[in-house]
Amino acid sequence: MSYSDTWLVVPVYNEAEVLGEVVSEALQTFPNIVCVDDGSRDDSARIALNSGAHLVRHPVNLGQGAALQTGVEYARSRPGANYFVTFDSDGQHQVADVERMIDKLRADEADIIVGTRFHGDTSHIPWTKRLLLRTIVALSPQLRTLQLSDAHNGLRAFNRTVGEQFTITHNGMGHASEIIAMVRRYGWRVTESPVTIAYTEYSMAKGQSLLNGVNILFESLLRTSFRR
Amino acid sequence: MLIQYILILGVVLLLVLFLRHHGTSRTAAWVKVGFVLFVVFSVFAVLRPDTVSVLAQFLGVGRGTDLLIYVIAVGFAFTSINTYLRFKELEGRYAQLARAIALRDSRVPEHTAAAGRECGSDDG
Numbered sequence: 001m002s003y004s005d006t007w008l009v010v011p012v013y014n015e016a017e018v019l020g021e022v023v024s025e026a027l028q029t030f031p032n033i034v035c036v037d038d039g040s041r042d043d044s045a046r047i048a049l050n051s052g053a054h055l056v057r058h059p060v061n062l063g064q065g066a067a068l069q070t071g072v073e074y075a076r077s078r079p080g081a082n083y084f085v086t087f088d089s090d091g092q093h094q095v096a097d098v099e100r101m102i103d104k105l106r107a108d109e110a111d112i113i114v115g116t117r118f119h120g121d122t123s124h125i126p127w128t129k130r131l132l133l134r135t136i137v138a139l140s141p142q143l144r145t146l147q148l149s150d151a152h153n154g155l156r157a158f159n160r161t162v163g164e165q166f167t168i169t170h171n172g173m174g175h176a177s178e179i180i181a182m183v184r185r186y187g188w189r190v191t192e193s194p195v196t197i198a199y200t201e202y203s204m205a206k207g208q209s210l211l212n213g214v215n216i217l218f219e220s221l222l223r224t225s226f227r228r
Numbered sequence: 229m230l231i232q233y234i235l236i237l238g239v240v241l242l243l244v245l246f247l248r249h250h251g252t253s254r255t256a257a258w259v260k261v262g263f264v265l266f267v268v269f270s271v272f273a274v275l276r277p278d279t280v281s282v283l284a285q286f287l288g289v290g291r292g293t294d295l296l297i298y299v300i301a302v303g304f305a306f307t308s309i310n311t312y313l314r315f316k317e318l319e320g321r322y323a324q325l326a327r328a329i330a331l332r333d334s335r336v337p338e339h340t341a342a343a344g345r346e347c348g349s350d351d352g
Contacts, residue, residue, distance in 0.1 A: 056334040
């Protein structure tokens with residue numbers, strides 16, 4: 001099946017080491033990839049362009065949420081874009097999982113599909129990470145109502161309706177909770193799809209630390225309590 | 229004690245004020261009024277510490293100095309919230325600016341650009 005109507009949005013921040021490989025591999029299935037270079041200091045931008053991805057470049061570092069928003073805005077302005085995927089640049093996501101998610105979107109099963117690590121065997125996930133993610137879910141009434149088990153999974157796929165309404169205002173890592181808030185506000189049909197995360201040494205070193213979880217918790221609590 | 233109610237009420241009011249009416253000119257005006265009141269009170273407290281002590285006793289606080297500390301504490305909380313919200317707003321505008329520049333200077337990969345020139349479209 002051709003995926004010429006699908007855009008992969010890849011936020012990039014200092015990922016020169018693995019980016020080329022990640023993009024080349026994904027390009028074999030998905031012809032449209034936009035890398036959003038979030039003010040990297042290394043060679044990420046050139047590598048992204050050379051590997052065949054579209055490139056938009058923040059002149060300064062803003063954060064992952066801002067990068068996602070920029071990427072989605074770029075992708076939705078391209079002709080023929082119907083499906084959008086947020087995809088991490090460190091190689092932890094699998095192309096096969098994305099294919100499955102897009103097929104579900106094509107079947108019109110949902111407007112937005114969020115990847116989840118918590119289906120089946122979860123023993124490969126580091127326990128600290130498991131505990132953190134579980135706590136976030138337990139503390140968020142929104143996630144419980146929507147029956148989502150893993151809101152902070154970077155792999156998400158959504159259709160044009162969601163793509164048009166997509167507005168992340170939180171620049172940093174709080175965007176996951178913001179997306180969930182949007183699901184409620186706009187009444188998108190949301191569902192989960194099991195995905196495998198490759199916890200390589202590289203992604204572990206780069207990934208969110210446990211301490212950053214405190215930031216996320218604080219931001220999401222603030223958002224739930226005081227809606228501006 | 230009276231002061232407890234006043235302090236709690238003050239903090240709650242400030243929170244509501246900023247979380248609901250932030251960024252409007254009305255809020256900005258209230259901030260200025262609050263600041264002027266604070267200055268007047270401070271000068272008064274320096275000149276007539278005894279009167280402040282009487283006021284403090286009436287409110288259920290021991291000394292005038294303690295009352296002043298309470299007022300400063302609330303004022304500090306108020307400033308912190310204000311600064312926090314202001315930074316958030318600024319951050320949002322900053323992001324919009326950076327995004328506009330990023331989108332304007334976007335680059336398509338070589339092969340797509342070439343195909344686009346030939347067929348006038350880049351999807352199959």
